[in-house]
Amino acid sequence: MLSQVFNIVAPLFLIISVGYFYGARVRPEMRITNQLVMDVFMPALIFHVMVQDSFMPSQYVWLVIAGCALMLGSGVVAYLFAKLFGYHARSMMPPAMFSNWANLGLPLYIFALGPVALDGGIMLVVAGNVLCFTVGTYIYSGRFSGLSMLKTPIIAAVILGGLCNSLSLTMPPFLDTPLEMMGQVAIPMMLFSLGVRLTRVSFKDAKIGLIMAAFCPIVGISLAFALAYILPLSDLHRGILILFGALPPAVINYMLSEQYDCEPDQVASMVVIGNLASVVFLPLALILVLLPT
Template sequence: MNLALTVMNITAPVFLLAAIGFVWVRVGFEYRVEFVTRLAMTLSVPCLIFMSLMKTEIDPQALATISLASLAAYAIVMMVFFVIVKIGRLDTQTYLAPLIFGNTGNLGLPLALFAFGDVGLGYAVVVFAVMAMLSFTIGIWMVAGAGSFTRILKEPLVGATLLGALFLWQGWETPLFLSNTLDLIGQIAIPVMLITLGVAVARLETKAIGQAIVLSVAKVAICVAAAYGAAIYFSLEPVAAGVLIVQVATPVAVTSYLLAEKYGADAKPVAGLVVVSTLLSVVTLPLILSFVIA
């Protein structure tokens, strides 16, 4: 009973904030997703990442280890879904990237914070950064046939990760007035991302729901297994292992739909995957959390 209440207290704020965004647009209020997303990804999320890394008390070696574990987990997921897509005769351009990359930003970061505190958030931003780097390179190559390895260096979240890691390694700290400012900006990130997730789900037009259900269930099972295997192989401590499993098992990201639209893939099945996997996560993420925090 106590475990169930703990899990509910962790997940309820996440899904309630997403529900606010969903209801907001359903009743006809305006919400500029492009502006809010740009604000989050170029300003508030980088501030959150930098401050989380600078203030974390995690050993730099532990952060390096979870980085390697993240790469290993995503490599496993990538190989398994490549085989599944080929066997199922699905369009690689449409299906492969969404099945690999999850919503580690909008859902993963707040869940890690609520479940594991500031230490968990420190681990989570590393997994998020690894996923983002892979998504901006290999992920774009999968969808568009051409990856941008130079574009990644221009992404603010990558710069914030590298700068935060440098400050952590050297034991540096920004002046108090600047730390307070960056903290305030970073606090925007989590609620804004969750509300935007709800808005995006409310606006998506879905297709191939039956297939989306099967693939979404397969995604959860394969991602949990891959992350668990990577955590065991790299001997991650319990909090790091829990964060890795939750992050890798997050549902299909809305950005997968946006990339499909941008690069000419079939966007409607991707929208179906986003909606179905996100709704499924209302059940699966609490179950995963109950497993990793038990």
């Protein structure tokens, strides 16, 4: 069991470590690379998955419902926690809700549960992005801007992919092959970029960072087990949901908090310490998922 867990998490953290040490030494400008991942490679991966004959969105309805319930539930728990202990709720809720679905989530599902888990992981990425650019931006900014979500390439890829899927359109090989190749770039590049980003984030406000480093996976895994018990999820989707709940806060939280001037130093601490703490919590989540039932 332990060797299996090690073989799953080691490739993820090795690639992140390469990005971290490269970033610490070279200090590369990753803005353009990150934009390429979010605007080109990730949309290509999502679109390629959604236009495959084997992809049937109806299979993931309960998983998406569970994922949305987990994110929203985590936000509610974070709000109550912040109010109870005197923390800033607007800066605490989004990091509890919006985690590294893509950077860590997709490769984690694949290594732990096999390539068959990719489609479900993609659906959670889609659901997470929809909530992040609607509910998330509302929490950070205090105003709702649904149109901004429609302008993101990932959502455009979801709409186009869903349309092609519903019409049973098949991509010719000369289009499908480059889409697949570009999509394959996304996962290792996101892990590498995450490592580089961890060199840029401050450790200020370490107390709230340490609190959230434990809060996010504990609440997320607890809600995942509760939802898996209530909702009719398959064993595969149950495993994906538990790993989804264990993921640390996403870097997008720091970017949005800075954009809307919502305690960016505190959010930065939650992101960096939470991702470092995932070295402990992700193996624990994997043990829970891989234990025989």
